Amino acid sequence: MVKTPKPKELTENLLEKPNLLRGDQPKQSWMETPVEFKPGTYCHAAKPKVLEGLGFPNPREWQPGDDDWQLPDGWEETILKGFQERLKKFRSFKLYMDICVRCGACADKCHFFLGSGDPKNMPVLRAELVRSIYRGEFKTAGKILGSIAGGRKMTIGVLKEWFMYFHQCTQCRRCSVFCPYGIDTAEITMMAREMMSLVGANINWIMEPVSNCNRTGNHLGLQPHAFVSSIRSLCEDIEEITGVSIDVPFNKKGAEILFITPSADAFAMPGIYTMMGYLLLFKHIGLDYTMSTYASEGGNFGSFTNNETMKMLNAKMYAEAKRLGVKWILGGECGHMWRVVHQYMDTMNGPADFLELPKSPITGTVFSNAASTKMVHIAEFTADLIKHGKLKLDPSRNDHWHTTWHDSCNTARGMGLLEEPRYVLQNVVNKFHEMPENTIREQTFCCGSGTGLNTDEFMEVRMKGGLPRANAVKYVMEKHDVNLLSCVCAIDRATLSSLVQYWVPGMEVSGLHELVGNALVFEGEKWPRAMDLREDEPYDYEEPEEEPEAEAPAEATEEGGEGDV
Amino acid sequence: MGDSQKLLGFMGQNASALKKLWYESVLATYPPETAQLLRSKKDQFSNPVGYTLKTMIEEVVEGFLAEAEVQELAAAFHPLIRIKAVQGFSPAEAVSSVLKLKHAVRELLAAKASSGSGSDVLEELDPVIDELMCSCFNLYVDCRQKLSEIKEEELKRNFYMLLKKADLVEDKNTG
Numbered sequence A: 001m002v003k004t005p006k007p008k009e010l011t012e013n014l015l016e017k018p019n020l021l022r023g024d025q026p027k028q029s030w031m032e033t034p035v036e037f038k039p040g041t042y043c044h045a046a047k048p049k050v051l052e053g054l055g056f057p058n059p060r061e062w063q064p065g066d067d068d069w070q071l072p073d074g075w076e077e078t079i080l081k082g083f084q085e086r087l088k089k090f091r092s093f094k095l096y097m098d099i100c101v102r103c104g105a106c107a108d109k110c111h112f113f114l115g116s117g118d119p120k121n122m123p124v125l126r127a128e129l130v131r132s133i134y135r136g137e138f139k140t141a142g143k144i145l146g147s148i149a150g151g152r153k154m155t156i157g158v159l160k161e162w163f164m165y166f167h168q169c170t171q172c173r174r175c176s177v178f179c180p181y182g183i184d185t186a187e188i189t190m191m192a193r194e195m196m197s198l199v200g201a202n203i204n205w206i207m208e209p210v211s212n213c214n215r216t217g218n219h220l221g222l223q224p225h226a227f228v229s230s231i232r233s234l235c236e237d238i239e240e241i242t243g244v245s246i247d248v249p250f251n252k253k254g255a256e257i258l259f260i261t262p263s264a265d266a267f268a269m270p271g272i273y274t275m276m277g278y279l280l281l282f283k284h285i286g287l288d289y290t291m292s293t294y295a296s297e298g299g300n301f302g303s304f305t306n307n308e309t310m311k312m313l314n315a316k317m318y319a320e321a322k323r324l325g326v327k328w329i330l331g332g333e334c335g336h337m338w339r340v341v342h343q344y345m346d347t348m349n350g351p352a353d354f355l356e357l358p359k360s361p362i363t364g365t366v367f368s369n370a371a372s373t374k375m376v377h378i379a380e381f382t383a384d385l386i387k388h389g390k391l392k393l394d395p396s397r398n399d400h401w402h403t404t405w406h407d408s409c410n411t412a413r414g415m416g417l418l419e420e421p422r423y424v425l426q427n428v429v430n431k432f433h434e435m436p437e438n439t440i441r442e443q444t445f446c447c448g449s450g451t452g453l454n455t456d457e458f459m460e461v462r463m464k465g466g467l468p469r470a471n472a473v474k475y476v477m478e479k480h481d482v483n484l485l486s487c488v489c490a491i492d493r494a495t496l497s498s499l500v501q502y503w504v505p506g507m508e509v510s511g512l513h514e515l516v517g518n519a520l521v522f523e524g525e526k527w528p529r530a531m532d533l534r535e536d537e538p539y540d541y542e543e544p545e546e547e548p549e550a551e552a553p554a555e556a557t558e559e560g561g562e563g564d565v
Numbered sequence B: 001m002g003d004s005q006k007l008l009g010f011m012g013q014n015a016s017a018l019k020k021l022w023y024e025s026v027l028a029t030y031p032p033e034t035a036q037l038l039r040s041k042k043d044q045f046s047n048p049v050g051y052t053l054k055t056m057i058e059e060v061v062e063g064f065l066a067e068a069e070v071q072e073l074a075a076a077f078h079p080l081i082r083i084k085a086v087q088g089f090s091p092a093e094a095v096s097s098v099l100k101l102k103h104a105v106r107e108l109l110a111a112k113a114s115s116g117s118g119s120d121v122l123e124e125l126d127p128v129i130d131e132l133m134c135s136c137f138n139l140y141v142d143c144r145q146k147l148s149e150i151k152e153e154e155l156k157r158n159f160y161m162l163l164k165k166a167d168l169v170e171d172k173n174t175g
Ligand code: SF4
Pocket: A109, A110, A111, A112, A122, A123, A126, A168, A169, A170, A171, A172, A173, A174, A175, A176, A185, A186, A189
């Protein structure tokens, strides 16, 4: 007969002993818990061809789940040598290794920890994965006392742990906001990824875009004609929808401004609607600009690999600006492109003295904040246009949207772009609601898929990491009927779309300039329109019976966003 | 929920002890460092998992007391199952959150040692637990299925213009 446990036994069993039925984890210290690579919890390894092409070490066929990672002889020394070089080269890294007092203020601030419940995703423990090696290999106490002094030796187990957990950090810097010492775990992750690169522990979703970008100028590896044809096809859609005809200049020498944006805006949904918005805006103000088929990517996956690769990809944008002889660069809605430009460009490739101090040709505003990089964010540019009353806007054209704003980590925490996008948004829509205070602005929650982790095989971890963000989105949907999550980042646009599908069904995601594009009022345009830029049909529109004579000028122009400046 | 007077009476008298016991037993499915943080932070946005768990327990126990339909009780479980479905828990581990309610009731009954009435309470509880388990199991499977759909749709979105050009997706304009 089956023995039924007595209630007392059951309780003991329930509350004290680890139990598989309960999903208990073994109760040993985090340092002794080895990582397990289950499908859905890791990104695929970089393909050998990709690494070869870029001249990266140790190209081979392998996967993180393999027992044997096929590392070169002496790989431990390679990492330790790289570690020491970086301690010398980057003072912040050395500082972060030394000064953490383990106060725990950062422990529950990481979206990956909050979503996964895995202690190694606490920023303090994530950093400890590297710091313990620093102590164990380079510090006297750690070398002698080992784990008693919190030190460990570099082993394959540690490397696997690094691979797992430094690919579960999106370098979002939320933890650093709460650290009394300003320790930036994002930079520790950057160092760990650099060191892993030294022995060929890279992921394909980062390395392939790097390689493509290096070869053809964009992440998908599309050649110039494909890039041009995609944007031209979007222009056809714009004309069909709005009646406005647009001819985009490509590689035009002597244009005043070079416009660079993530290639996802040219190819991916919903980025293409944001691209339509930019193009309508440039047409509206008669901007003298050009796009480039060589600098056809604003994104910089190099920054998820190592500083040399980041520098190489960033340099390409400036080389193109020089070749075309433009005065300055206008940058589209991207996250990490701006992190690189704002924080690293000047040290790596700057100052861009061959360009001019950016000045808006429409308003005369000088963007002195971009004095060194000569690159202006489109949200700043558009906010300035609106502030000077240069745009005819009818926000009621976005009345089918009740919006909220997601501060993308790189633009919000990374460069302080908090007000400008909100100002633009509130001038092009009538309905807007903020998410709760501790989930926006400097405290914004990451999409959970940044830094090259936005690959489909990693979906399970991405859903966990994005839970805190989605949780706040769900709240405004339920409380205020919000139906559109807007943002200025291409990775966000792509990945939040998936995130809300899981956690907040019914929510849509858009870029900022898609909404600008909808709201812009043109002379001689089609209005009312059958469709918005998404080709959805939110407007009161009836198909005219005969030849449409009714190209009535818009009525609502005065109500546009010129007022409360 | 049919005739469940004994169960209702018992739950009514022991609601807060039951909530506590059940809450702790689900928390114990996380590593201790995590459980501590899940327990300590009250804010809904700084601690989504802890908050979801607390809300679920509150809603389920109160739902029992208000004689809610089983479907409503199941709906209260769903947010937690949706979370567990991506946290690396197996289906059995995820739906065991339901079982823990039963364990908590049994434990409390044993502590009260009110011989006789205990088996009546459990008898009334069992069919509800069975239905809740089935509903949560279904949801777990739906969630995993959803992940596959999301992957597929994301790929289509990422390559939308290329697929459109190759006539591999429906053009919203013409299609
Ligand atoms: S930088 Fe972001 S992802 Fe990385 S540990 Fe800090 S909070 Fe987590």
